Amino acid sequence: MPYVKKAMPTLPHVLAKLSFLTTTPAIIGLLVTASLIVVIRDWRLSLAALLGQYVLVGLLLTRLIQPQVALTKVLIGDLVCVVLYLTARLVSQDEKGSALGQEDADDSRSLLHAIRKETSAADFAFRLLAALFVGWAVYSLSRRYPLPEVPSDIGFACYWLASLGLLALMLTEEPLKAGMGLLTLITGFELFYSALEHSLSMAGFLGIANFLIALAIAYLAASGTELTTEEGQK
Amino acid sequence: MIAGPLFLILLPLILALLVFVLRRWTLPAAFLASATALVMASLCLGLPLDRPVSVLGWQVALGEPMRVLGREFALGLAGRLALGFIWLIAALAFLFAWRLTQGDLFLPLGLVVLSLLGAAVMIRHFLFAVLFLWIASIIVVFIIQGEQQGLRRGALQYLVMVSLAIPPLLITPWLIELHAVNPDNLAFLRYAAVLLAIGFAILLAVAPFHGWVSAVATDAPPVVAAFVLTTTNAVVLLLMLDLLQSYPWLPEDPQVFRLLRLGGLLMAVVGGLLAFAQRDFGRLLGYAVLSDMGCTLVALGVASPAGLTAALLQVAHRSVGLMLAAMGLAVVRHHAGSDTFDSLHGVARRLPLSTAGLALGGLSLAGMPLTAGFPVRWAIYRLSSAPGLGLALLLSGAGVALGYLRGLSAILDPSTEPQVKQEPLIASLIILGMIALCLGLGILPPSLLPSVQRVVESFSFLK
Numbered sequence: 138m139p140y141v142k143k144a145m146p147t148l149p150h151v152l153a154k155l156s157f158l159t160t161t162p163a164i165i166g167l168l169v170t171a172s173l174i175v176v177i178r179d180w181r182l183s184l185a186a187l188l189g190q191y192v193l194v195g196l197l198l199t200r201l202i203q204p205q206v207a208l209t210k211v212l213i214g215d216l217v218c219v220v221l222y223l224t225a226r227l228v229s230q231d232e233k234g235s236a237l238g239q240e241d242a243d244d245s246r247s248l249l250h251a252i253r254k255e256t257s258a259a260d261f262a263f264r265l266l267a268a269l270f271v272g273w274a275v276y277s278l279s280r281r282y283p284l285p286e287v288p289s290d291i292g293f294a295c296y297w298l299a300s301l302g303l304l305a306l307m308l309t310e311e312p313l314k315a316g317m318g319l320l321t322l323i324t325g326f327e328l329f330y331s332a333l334e335h336s337l338s339m340a341g342f343l344g345i346a347n348f349l350i351a352l353a354i355a356y357l358a359a360s361g362t363e364l365t366t367e368e369g370q371k
Numbered sequence: 372m373i374a375g376p377l378f379l380i381l382l383p384l385i386l387a388l389l390v391f392v393l394r395r396w397t398l399p400a401a402f403l404a405s406a407t408a409l410v411m412a413s414l415c416l417g418l419p420l421d422r423p424v425s426v427l428g429w430q431v432a433l434g435e436p437m438r439v440l441g442r443e444f445a446l447g448l449a450g451r452l453a454l455g456f457i458w459l460i461a462a463l464a465f466l467f468a469w470r471l472t473q474g475d476l477f478l479p480l481g482l483v484v485l486s487l488l489g490a491a492v493m494i495r496h497f498l499f500a501v502l503f504l505w506i507a508s509i510i511v512v513f514i515i516q517g518e519q520q521g522l523r524r525g526a527l528q529y530l531v532m533v534s535l536a537i538p539p540l541l542i543t544p545w546l547i548e549l550h551a552v553n554p555d556n557l558a559f560l561r562y563a564a565v566l567l568a569i570g571f572a573i574l575l576a577v578a579p580f581h582g583w584v585s586a587v588a589t590d591a592p593p594v595v596a597a598f599v600l601t602t603t604n605a606v607v608l609l610l611m612l613d614l615l616q617s618y619p620w621l622p623e624d625p626q627v628f629r630l631l632r633l634g635g636l637l638m639a640v641v642g643g644l645l646a647f648a649q650r651d652f653g654r655l656l657g658y659a660v661l662s663d664m665g666c667t668l669v670a671l672g673v674a675s676p677a678g679l680t681a682a683l684l685q686v687a688h689r690s691v692g693l694m695l696a697a698m699g700l701a702v703v704r705h706h707a708g709s710d711t712f713d714s715l716h717g718v719a720r721r722l723p724l725s726t727a728g729l730a731l732g733g734l735s736l737a738g739m740p741l742t743a744g745f746p747v748r749w750a751i752y753r754l755s756s757a758p759g760l761g762l763a764l765l766l767s768g769a770g771v772a773l774g775y776l777r778g779l780s781a782i783l784d785p786s787t788e789p790q791v792k793q794e795p796l797i798a799s800l801i802i803l804g805m806i807a808l809c810l811g812l813g814i815l816p817p818s819l820l821p822s823v824q825r826v827v828e829s830f831s832f833l834k
Contacts, residue, residue: 306531310524310527312527315527315531319530319531319534322534322535323534323538326538330538330541330542333542333545334498334541334545338440338441338442338499339498339502342499342502342506343502345506346502346505346506346509349506349509349510350509350530350534353509353512353513353526353530354530356512356513356516357512357516357526357527357530360516360519360520
């Protein structure tokens, strides 16, 4: 049988195939990802949720703006996640190193471990409750004051992302977690704003701002690590 | 022929690269950054706006508009004065950083920030001005944190608060356009006014959004804190004035000026009360600035050319007091290792000029007589039509002054012999110059008044 060379699928083809994702599934996905960023403390899961969030927002954006611009926004989101991933790895390695150093000296380690576990369970429950409460508030808000210029489901997603981002900011002082909250909030705003302002230069500026915020967060998160301290001493 | 805006934006960006390369060699880096700032200041303040002039063989037309990607950049009278002044203050800060480092990134990124703030002032489109301001503010985060080890809350708080202020400001022009299409629907204007109020309240640190000011003053190197609070505040005020000029319905609404007075009063009261309660000079500086910025807003809220003149003059006079206090604090913190009152007993004997600078700068922020802060504060007290308002501002200044006097009593304590090195000569000389400037502005008639009055005349919304 002769070999038939298949043409590479174009962006419109791919988007046509993924069109079923650009409605309810994307909204449900955003409900999950933003909740994970607020509730889960593990940076790997939170970062995976942030990455998923950028992809889902990109899919929703295809309903509002040109697919190419939406794709660019997803790519910027991916870059942001790469920057945060590298920083989070650096920070977690540093924390592991200091924890191992303290291990021997700590006589009551098991007791501390138990207390920490108890605290993190309470923390998880509190965050979950707060997210549920905010979710209920967002639902009422989006019904009472629907956002103009965007379909109602996207309006709800904007409210959801902005509110959960704000909640994440209020619940932590860690730069990485707070940064993910800030980026979530800005993503929610951008989703709405894309419907109002279509200029490419504006999209470019917002992309630059997002990337710079990621760099600033990475810089702040890395400031406390021993690696930067050693570098500073050299 | 080179258009002025191109020169004012590109030149510092190019030189920032060079300063970045030189950043480990403090002397050449500081001198290059300071010289750049001085050249930019003299270009802004010295060149005419209406005709081209030859600068180093190039024809530079300062007032010539420039278009980039369809957006127009042009330097107006107010922008020229604001930028010239900001560059002058920056030149002093960069020079001081030669003897007392404020972080390796301060010099190169300081130039980048000033270039972006210049773009924000010159671009003739509110949306993009806000975006330039946002990007400049994100870069400021790097210089607030500097190379300090451990997380500092100031940088993160600043990043978060500025980023929260931007969305409301970006949505406003769209609402105003909607109103232009539907002139009968006043709801759009109401929403726009509310969003503008929220955005500017956060950027100007109106209570309850004031936390970032004290956090920055505590956590950033002192001169960096003064640089940030001076430059960004001046640009935000200018953007606000441009907005009032561009949209006549805003100044026509008396609620706008009432809101400005109320916000200013809140800031002044909160700043004065909290300044009195502080036990370290970093936080005290933050609350002193807050109290003074509150007076500026009250002066704007008076809604008269005299009020606007006082507000603009106060921005200039405040920056002298603030920079002086910050320089004094930088030396004290560097030599004593802390800035809490308890740890500074008797330090004045080893650091007399720095202590004098710290105290005089602080008292200037409080608006005490004979200092740079006094003449304008006095004018604002007299402009406040409601008797309670002037008294509240006066008490706010008294709170700040008492805070500084408490700190001064600890630092002057004769019973303790401090283990502190003598103050560095060059830094002391710069502080001495600033002390003379601060006293001169407090005693002599305000030399900036004619220029400021010309700028005020260019704003027609108060006629």
